[in-house]
Amino acid sequence: SLMLKKIAGLFSRKGGAASAVAKNAKNKVYSGTEAALHDVKDGSVLIVAGFGVVGVPENCLRILNQKKHKDLAFITNSMGLSDWGHGPLLQDAQIKSVTGSYVGENPAFEAQYLNGEIELEFVPQGSLCERIRIASAGIAGFWTPTGANTLVQEGGFAKKVKPGTTEAVMKTEPKEGRQFEGADYILETPLTGDFGLIKAWQADKYGNLRFRKTARNFNPDIAGSCKVTVAEAEEIVDELHPDQVHTPGCLVDRVFKGELFTNKIERLKLKEEKKEGEEEKPKKGNPKREKIIKRAVKEFEDGQYANLGIGIPVMAADYVMGVIDVNLQSENGLVGTGPYPTLAEVDHDLINAGKETVTDLPGSSLSKSTESFGMMRGQHLHMTMLGGLQVAENGDLANWIVPGTMVKGMGGAMDLVSSGSKVIVCMEHTAKGGAPKVLDKCTLPLTGKGVISRLITDLAVFDFKDGKMELIEISKEITEEELKKITPSNYVVSPELKFMEDQKLWLWNSNLKKK
Secondary structure, X not given: OHHHHHHHHHHHHHHHHHHHOOOOOXXXXXXXXXXXXXXXXXXXXXXXXXXXXXOOOHHHHHHHHHHOOOOEEEEEOOOOEOOEOOHHHHHOOOEEEEEEOOOOOOHHHHHHHHOOOOEEEEOOHHHHHHHHHHHHHOOOOEEEOOOOOOHHHHOOOEEEEOOOXXXXXXXXXXXXXXXXXXXXXXXXXXXXXXXXEEEEEEEEOXXXXXXXXXXXXXXXXXXXXXXXXXXXXXXXXXXXXXXXXXXXXXXXXXXXXXXXXOOOOOEOOOOOOOOOOOOOOOOOOOHHHHHHHHHHHHHOOXXXXXXXXXXXXXXHHHHHOOOOOOEEEEOOOEEEEOOOOOHHHOOOOOEOOOOEEOOEEEEEEEOOHXXXXXXXXXXXXXXXXXXXXXXXXXXXXXXXXXXOOEEOOOOOHHHHHOOOOEEEEEOOOEOOOOOEOEEOOOOOOOOEOOOOOEEEOOOEEEEEEOOEEEEEEEOOOOOHHHHHHOOOOOOEEEEEEEEHHHOOOOOEOOOOOEO
């Protein structure tokens, strides 16, 4: 078939490139960034590692910007900041197209896409890292529930728009679908490129690599996926002990010691320290969001593994730390997320999914991106909590894009909601200006179809079961009649309807006893 010929072509091209680039198994060390990237050309396809600003091959990106290469195609998880990493290449119009999962932190990219200056294809984060990994592993494709019955499967997303309009001049193609045991899956195929650019903590002359904390993320999955894999390292050592090697040298072609590492921190969050005898200060913030989180933390149970999405959900960690024994998983590879650090504890290589500085806890673990998303798809998490833009009465969720206005990307949200774990959505009940967000049908592109277990807003709590929506709690700030007017959806009212404010916030101690 045409698809099989296309896949075979990917591997034949990679195989040819691998034989053309003679690998020196004894010494793969290059003198610097410019030497390691001497053969990058205009139009090269680059797979670039990193999560936010952590684990990003910043020296590689810096020299690409200085060399003024044009029409580059990037395959990358995120797009850095306006003035750092990928940002300067965007500012200088060096990037022609991007295949990625989340670009929400780079307004320059969003503006270029909306102005029709750059091509964009969004891929769910778990599918993105797995598609990159299988290019290295000789696997022709995989079936995943992530993205089924959304624009990812249906196609038609505007890869490029006509300047000044929302009219698509290029659109994504539909993906093949199939059912397994009654569930919908789609076929995803490998992503490969000319150069894979990764960042390591340590490398030896054999090309073996070692990563540090959450800077691991996409890096090991990119190794071996392209014609040439280039790794910049903070340290070059003569030989790594085999037990310390995260990525074997047979997957790496070139290594060099980076000239400058800025140790960038995107969102510095610190633990609020109090003096002895001083009373704890009340948490400051958006009152609506605080109310949502105070209700949402009641969903946690001792011993759970849970994932917290960016936005409102990640705030929950600040309430449960030290109070309940829950293992918080972050999509960038950390299981056992700890509280915000003191200034002395800050580590630029340790962040959560919201790119905030965090700590780890006894029993924590670190993994690469494909392992992290395997935990989700494999139903090894009890619960996921994430934000929303719109929710429909049948449990549909939309939370990743507002066409023509807001271009963020789905990140790991599609992977999380398709995992089969309990899905809790936390969002304000109405948008700015009072527009409804809880609807009979979502008008924005879907993140997942019929995936929500429970919705928590600042005014109400709804359960979803068998395609039906039930109001189980309501705020004392509003009457049922008033709630109905701002909730244009068909829901039933539980005969045991309660007030949100009356639901006791259960706290657990280390002896697993409620208090």
